[in-house]
Amino acid sequence: MTEDCDGEEKDEETRRWSPGQGGSSSRGGGSGTSSSSPLKNRCVRGRVDQPPPFSGQVLENVLENVLQFLACRRDRNAASLVCRSWYRAEARTRLELFIGNCYAVSPARALGRFRCARALVLKGRPRFADFNLVPVGWGARFSPWVAAMAAAYPWLERVCLKRMTVSDADLALLARSFSSFRDLTLICCDGFGTPGLAAVAELCRNLRVLDLIENDVEDEDEEVVDWISRFPETDTCLESLSFECVNCPVNFVALEALVARSPCLRRLRVNQHVSVGQLRCLMVRAPQLTHLGTGSFETVPVADGAAELDVAELESSFVASKSLVCLSGFRMVAPEYLPAIYPVCAGLVSLNLSYAMTTAEQLKPVILRCHNLQTFWVLDTVGDEGLRAAAKTCKHLRELRVFPFEATEDSESAVSDAGLVAISEGCQKLRSILYFCQRMTNAAVVTMSKNCQDLVVFRLCIMGRHRPDHITGEPMDEGFGAIVMNCKKLTRLAVSGLLTDKVFEYIAKYGKLVRTLSVAFAGNSDLSLRYVLEGCHKLQKLEIRDSPFGDAGLLSGIHHYYNMRFLWMNSCKLSLRGCKEVAQRLPRLVVEVFGDQNKELDSDAVEKLYLYRSLVGPRDDVPSFVKIL
Amino acid sequence: MVTGSSAGEKDEHSLGFEETELRLGLPGGGSGGEGDVGKNSGKRAFAETIDLKLKLQAAVDTKDMAAEGAAVKLMRSPSQMSIAASATDPEKPPAPKAQVVGWPPVRSHRRSMLAVQSEKPSKEDGERPAGSLAAFVKVSVDGAPYLRKIDLKMYRSYQELSMALQKMFSSFTSVSSSCGSRGTNGGDSMNEGKLVDLITGSELVPTYEDKDGDWMLVGDVPWEMFVESCKRLRLMKGSEAVGLGQYISTFHCTTS
Numbered sequence: 004m005t006e007d008c009d010g011e012e013k014d015e016e017t018r019r020w021s022p023g024q025g026g027s028s029s030r031g032g033g034s035g036t037s038s039s040s041p042l043k044n045r046c047v048r049g050r051v052d053q054p055p056p057f058s059g060q061v062l063e064n065v066l067e068n069v070l071q072f073l074a075c076r077r078d079r080n081a082a083s084l085v086c087r088s089w090y091r092a093e094a095r096t097r098l099e100l101f102i103g104n105c106y107a108v109s110p111a112r113a114l115g116r117f118r119c120a121r122a123l124v125l126k127g128r129p130r131f132a133d134f135n136l137v138p139v140g141w142g143a144r145f146s147p148w149v150a151a152m153a154a155a156y157p158w159l160e161r162v163c164l165k166r167m168t169v170s171d172a173d174l175a176l177l178a179r180s181f182s183s184f185r186d187l188t189l190i191c192c193d194g195f196g197t198p199g200l201a202a203v204a205e206l207c208r209n210l211r212v213l214d215l216i217e218n219d220v221e222d223e224d225e226e227v228v229d230w231i232s233r234f235p236e237t238d239t240c241l242e243s244l245s246f247e248c249v250n251c252p253v254n255f256v257a258l259e260a261l262v263a264r265s266p267c268l269r270r271l272r273v274n275q276h277v278s279v280g281q282l283r284c285l286m287v288r289a290p291q292l293t294h295l296g297t298g299s300f301e302t303v304p305v306a307d308g309a310a311e312l313d314v315a316e317l318e319s320s321f322v323a324s325k326s327l328v329c330l331s332g333f334r335m336v337a338p339e340y341l342p343a344i345y346p347v348c349a350g351l352v353s354l355n356l357s358y359a360m361t362t363a364e365q366l367k368p369v370i371l372r373c374h375n376l377q378t379f380w381v382l383d384t385v386g387d388e389g390l391r392a393a394a395k396t397c398k399h400l401r402e403l404r405v406f407p408f409e410a411t412e413d414s415e416s417a418v419s420d421a422g423l424v425a426i427s428e429g430c431q432k433l434r435s436i437l438y439f440c441q442r443m444t445n446a447a448v449v450t451m452s453k454n455c456q457d458l459v460v461f462r463l464c465i466m467g468r469h470r471p472d473h474i475t476g477e478p479m480d481e482g483f484g485a486i487v488m489n490c491k492k493l494t495r496l497a498v499s500g501l502l503t504d505k506v507f508e509y510i511a512k513y514g515k516l517v518r519t520l521s522v523a524f525a526g527n528s529d530l531s532l533r534y535v536l537e538g539c540h541k542l543q544k545l546e547i548r549d550s551p552f553g554d555a556g557l558l559s560g561i562h563h564y565y566n567m568r569f570l571w572m573n574s575c576k577l578s579l580r581g582c583k584e585v586a587q588r589l590p591r592l593v594v595e596v597f598g599d600q601n602k603e604l605d606s607d608a609v610e611k612l613y614l615y616r617s618l619v620g621p622r623d624d625v626p627s628f629v630k631i632l
Numbered sequence: 633m634v635t636g637s638s639a640g641e642k643d644e645h646s647l648g649f650e651e652t653e654l655r656l657g658l659p660g661g662g663s664g665g666e667g668d669v670g671k672n673s674g675k676r677a678f679a680e681t682i683d684l685k686l687k688l689q690a691a692v693d694t695k696d697m698a699a700e701g702a703a704v705k706l707m708r709s710p711s712q713m714s715i716a717a718s719a720t721d722p723e724k725p726p727a728p729k730a731q732v733v734g735w736p737p738v739r740s741h742r743r744s745m746l747a748v749q750s751e752k753p754s755k756e757d758g759e760r761p762a763g764s765l766a767a768f769v770k771v772s773v774d775g776a777p778y779l780r781k782i783d784l785k786m787y788r789s790y791q792e793l794s795m796a797l798q799k800m801f802s803s804f805t806s807v808s809s810s811c812g813s814r815g816t817n818g819g820d821s822m823n824e825g826k827l828v829d830l831i832t833g834s835e836l837v838p839t840y841e842d843k844d845g846d847w848m849l850v851g852d853v854p855w856e857m858f859v860e861s862c863k864r865l866r867l868m869k870g871s872e873a874v875g876l877g878q879y880i881s882t883f884h885c886t887t888s
Contacts, residue, residue, distance in 0.1 A: 134734025139780060191739075217741050248741065275745075335749055358745055382746075408746060410738040439736060466736040523735065548734075 059088065066092040076101050095119055102126065103568050105143055105167065106593065109619040110151035122161035122186075123152065129571045129613060130521075131546055132166060133191060136573055136611070138597070140626045144194075145169040153180035161186035161212075168192065174199030178206035185240070186212040196221030197251060201230035208235060211267070214245040222251045232257040236264075243270035247296050247332065252276040262288045269326075272296025275334035278303040280312040286320040295324070297332030300340055300359075317343040331355035331380075338365050348372035355380040357406045363389035371396050380404040383439060386417030387425065394429025401432060407439040412467045416440050420447035420473075427451035435460035442473040443500060448482025452489040461486050462497035468524045468549075471501040478502055484509035487517070494541075497521035507531035511538025518543040525550050532556030536563055546571040554581025557612075561585065564592055569615040577609040579632075585614065586632035593617045597629040744768050744781070771797065771865040773836065784859045790851055794838075797867070836867040 070092050073079050076099070083093040099122040102108060114120075127143025145167045152159055159181040169192050177184065184207045189195075197220070203213065231254050234241075239261070246253075253276055262268060262285050269292060271285065277298030286292070302311045317340060321327070327347045336359040351373050356366070357380040366381070366389040373379075376397040381389070383405055390405070403426060405418055419442040426433070427447075433455040443465050452458075463483075471478055479500035487493060487510050494516050498506060502525035510517065511534035518541050525531070532552040535542065536559050545567065553576035564570065564585070579596065586594040598610025621631040747768065767784040787793045838850035842861040850858070850865070 131734065133739045134737050135740065136734050217739065219741065334745065357742075358749070360746075360749060406742065407736060407738060410736045410743055412732075412736065439738070464736055468732070468735070521737075523737070549732075 063088055063092050067096050071096045071098075074099075098122060099124065099161075104615050104617075105148070106619075106622050107568075107615060107617045110148050112618060114151050114155040118155070120156060121158055122163075123148070123159070124163045124165075125167060126165045127167035129546065129569060130166075130544075131548065131571055131573070136548065138626075138628060141597075141629065142622065142624055142626065143167045144624065145173045145192075149173045149176050149180075153177075157181065158183055160184060163188040163190070164192055165190040166192065168194040169199070170194050171196060171199035171202070175202040175206075178202045181207075183209060185209050188212065188214040188216070189218050190216045191218060193219035194221075196223070196226055197228040197230045197249070198226065200246075200249070201228045201233045204230050204233040205235075209240055211240050212243040213241070214243055214270075215248055216245060218248045220249045220251075222249075227251045229254045229257065231261060234261050239265045240267055241265040242267045243294070244268065245270065245272035245296060247272050247274050247298075247334075249274050250276075255281050259284055259288060265289075268292065270294035270329075272331060273298040275299040275332075279317060279337070279340055283312060283317055283320045286324055290323045291326055292324055293326045294329040295327055295332070297330065297334075299335040300333045301335045301337035312340075314340055314343055318346060322346045325350075327351070329353040329378075333359035336361070341365060341369060344369065345372055349374060351376055353378035357382055357404065360384045360408060361389075362386075363392065367392045373397055374399075376400060378402040380406070382406050382408050383416050383418040384408045387419055387422035390418060390422035391425040391429075394425040397430060399432060400426075400430035402435040403430070403433060404437040405439055406437075407466060410439070410466070414441065414466070416442070416466070420444040423447045424450050427454040431455055432457055434458060437462040437464075437497075439464045439466060441466055441470075443470075443479065443482070444472045444474050445477065445479060445482035445485075446472075446474075448479070449485040452482075452485040456490055457492060458486070458490040459492050460495040461490065461493060462495070462521070463499055464497065465500040469501045478505070480506040480509065484513075487513040491516075493517060495519040498525055499523060503527050504530045504534070507534040511535055514539055516541055520545050522547040522550055524548070526552065529553055529556035529559075533559040536560035542566075543568045545569075547575060548572070549574040551576050554578055554584070557581050557585060561588055564589055564614065565616050567616070569613065571611075571613050573611040575612075577612055578607045579609055580607060582609055582612055582614075583632050591616055591618075593621055594632040595625075595629050596632060740781075743783070747783070767859055767862070769840075769862055769864050771867070773797075773867040774869045782865075784862060789855055790858075797838075836869060838865065838867050840865045 066089065070079075070082060070089075073082060073093075073096075076097075079093055079097055083090045094116050095118065097117045098120055100113060100117050100120040101124045102113060103126050105125050105127045125145070125148060128137055128141065131137060132141070143166060145164060153176055157180075160183050162177065162184075163186075167189075169189060174195055175198075177187070179202075187203060187207075187210070195218075200213075200215075203210065241261075244261075244265075251274075253274065255277065258273070258277075259281075262271065268289050271289060271292055272294065273282070273285070273296055275298055277285075279297075279300050279302055282298055282300070286295070321343055324347060328350060330344065330347070330351060330353070333341075333356055336356075338361070341361070345368070348369060349372055352375060354369075354373060354376055355378075356369075360382060361369075362384060363386050366385045370376075370379075370389070370393045374396055376393075377399050379393060379397065379400060379402070381393075381404070393400070393403075405422070407414065407416060409415070416439070418438070418440050420440075423438060423440075423443070424447045426436075427450050431454050434457050436451075436455075436458070437460075440463075443463065448463065465479070472482075479498075479502055483496075483498050483502070483506045487496070493514060496510065496514065496517055496519070498521070504527045507526060507530070510520070514520075515538075517539050520535065520539070520542060522545075529552055531550070532547075533556050535545070536556070540563075542563065543566075547570075552572065557572075557577060558581060560570070582594055582596055586592065592614055593616075595613045596609050596611065597613075625631060768781050769784055771780050771782055782796065784793070787796060839847050840850050840858070840862045841847050841864045843863060845863075847866075853861070
């Protein structure tokens with residue numbers, strides 16, 4: 004389950020970009036730097052290409068042999084800064100290219116430096132795009148990347164994309180160009196449909212992983228292709244196949260046959276068009292599965308009146324699946340089938356019921372058996388009572404996500420501060436929490452901060468905007484303040500509810516490790532933004548919406564923007580003047596301003612701002628509604 | 633502290649203010665993501681509509697949406713929610729609080745899944761009553777190489793829908809700049825909502841496919857009925873509607 008890569012991004016790029024740094028670096032060896040100082044680019048490249056003398060060559064070979072064991076990209080970044088020789092050796096041995104912002108660098112540059120990469124991880128749109136805050140057509144297309152890689156990386160094996168636009172043509176090119184290709188993971192992408200999947204299935208003969216997670220897949224009826232049938236007829240090497248987000252009916256006969264001839268298959272996550280009866284057939288074919296996405300988990304009424312699947316039969320399939328550690332799906336779950344999973348509960352490490360409208364009563368018998376659960380995603384329909392049950396049993400819980408069944412501001416939610424307290428008391432090893440609710444108190448959040456000191460990710464979403472502590476009527480400042488104060492490992496924070504400048508003062512003072520901060524409808528003034536930008540030295544990603552922060556706050560971050568991956572602000576109090584000033588003072592920053600087409604472009608108010616550092620300056624695929632300052 | 637901030641507006645809403653706000657100034661105002669506050673007025677004028685049934689043939693022929701091109705292929709994003717602030721008809725009972733784009737921050741993928749589920753007949757006593765929480769329809773705009781899905785339940789009038797569509801397809805349409813008067817008749821204020829196809833200059837005609845598979849002109853039926861029967865939306869080029877006589881290029885709402 005990678006709906007969001009939370010605090011798991013341990014190896015963030017931490018290059019220190021100093022604004023205004025020019026000329027030759029004072030680092031030892033001069034030009035052996037990474038290309039972080041753009042003025043020295045040409046200089047570095049020129050020297051890098053010159054062949055070193057013989058003994059130097061031997062040394063470099065030795066170095067390469069050593070460096071190939073270095074996996075962590077932060078370590079690699081550091082190694083590349085030592086001197087020219089290390090830079091070259093590191094570039095030749097880096098196998099995985101991680102690019103956190105596709106516009107921070109161009110394909111030519113990235114591929115030009117790292118000529119031997121076998122894997123690419125590429126992220127595109129900012130996260131707020133998931134909530135329709137980035138207009139359609141903004142960018143982040145995979146096309147230029149795949150085209151460049153087709154030429155430069157014939158041995159490419161793995162691609163992982165997040166929030167990119169990938170077309171069917173891109174997928175076809177990918178499938179044709181890389182004979183060793185084995186692993187495709189697409190998360191929150193769009194632009195492709197079943198024709199693209201068919202190309203991948205058919206042409207990637209060594210495919211081991213095809214994971215499609217939360218993508219927006221085209222499912223125009225006229226264009227749906229039976230992609231499952233396109234896999235090779237011989238035994239496949241498939242290890243993982245996830246297509247929960249592909250919202251078209253699948254050819255079940257072909258799917259079953261595919262599973263039957265994929266002896267290495269360990270992870271299978273089907274979409275909601277697979278009924279529970281069909282699921283059972285699949286499980287019989289693949290009892291060795293470790294990860295299972297169950298599809299609809301309900302019976303489809305059959306025209307010929309065949310008997311519905313017996314719960315006992317289904318349960319026996321689960322009994323046979325002795326290796327199951329991760330269960331998800333349950334897209335339409337018929338509650339009478341839920342008991343079938345009891346046999347595997349004790350072994351489950353991860354359970355995702357977040358699409359199932361289970362009540363507390365339905366959840367209890369399940370959760371009470373899940374002693375080893377570490378990851379639990381659930382809907383708020385289970386209520387505080389369901390959470391209490393989870394807290395009672397799941398002592399090893401590391402990650403909890405409670406999603407709202409009805410995601411509106413004034414909906415009724417069955418979870419509240421009580422549930423949060425229960426979880427904090429029962430699950431003290433908690434590291435990551437995402438909690439949607441309508442009612443919360445500072446006291447509950449403070450309690451959690453004291454009980455769960457291992458928290459790395461704390462995301463609380465009180466759905467009513469500006470909602471205060473529902474008992475005291477006070478702002479939620481103290482609660483979030485306690486989190487940053489007590490949870491010393493915290494790297495990711497999302498705040499909500501009624502919040503004043505005070506909470507940002509706390510965050511600045513105590514949140515020294517915070518890398519990602521999400522702010523919505525919070526704060527009173529520019530002070531808030533200033534606090535954060537001046538105090539949170541490790542801040543990488545800052546996303547803000549609908550908060551009264553203006554130019555003064557924006558300008559207070561000038562010293563830090565080169566060290567961040569991005570800043571996003573929408574519906575704040577920014578003006579064109581302020582944004583222009585940032586753009587002027589930080590030439591290596593790309594400052595994008597966009598908003599409603601309706602507005603006159605010379606109106607000074609800025610609706611949306613997205614700024615990020617880049618080695619290559621303004622991108623060349625800017626749509627008409629975006630202005631780069 | 634600058635007033636008129638988005639925070640201020642939301643406070644009003646949280647107090648249950650349902651007043652329509654009359655504002656002068658540029659459409660989209662400078663405040664908040666829900667910038668179209670100023671565009672809303674109460675009732676719509678009843679304009680002449682002709683009950684037109686547009687058959688699908690013409691639509692299919694022109695449906696080579698440049699999807700084959702090397703350019704960005706069908707980019708369909710999840711639904712966009714209404715951005716209009718309070719725009720209720722004073723005669724109707726107070727509507728629920730206006731929705732804000734992207735809030736609460738739940739991915740549309742998740743919303744649409746749950747909406748689909750909630751519509752199935754509920755077998756359990758403990759379940760929430762199965763009302764349809766959403767009505768997702770695909771929207772295509774002639775000339776735009778991608779579709780979008782929107783949730784019709786997020787809007788309460790044709791005007792809100794029109795606003796949202798303009799925002800969504802902002803790169804392909806532009807709003808004609810006439811800021812008409814905002815009388816309560818609303819007649820002239822309709823003109824602000826004209827969708828003008830930037831490329832050809834012809835106006836876009838909003839049409840929809842109803843439950844029977846017929847293509848109808850948007851605006852003929854009361855809003856609620858439209859939401860129930862609409863299966864998909866298509867904004868056609870005005871030239872497609874040649875021969876059908878008078879046609880409407882903006883949304884109108886019949887007062888029921």
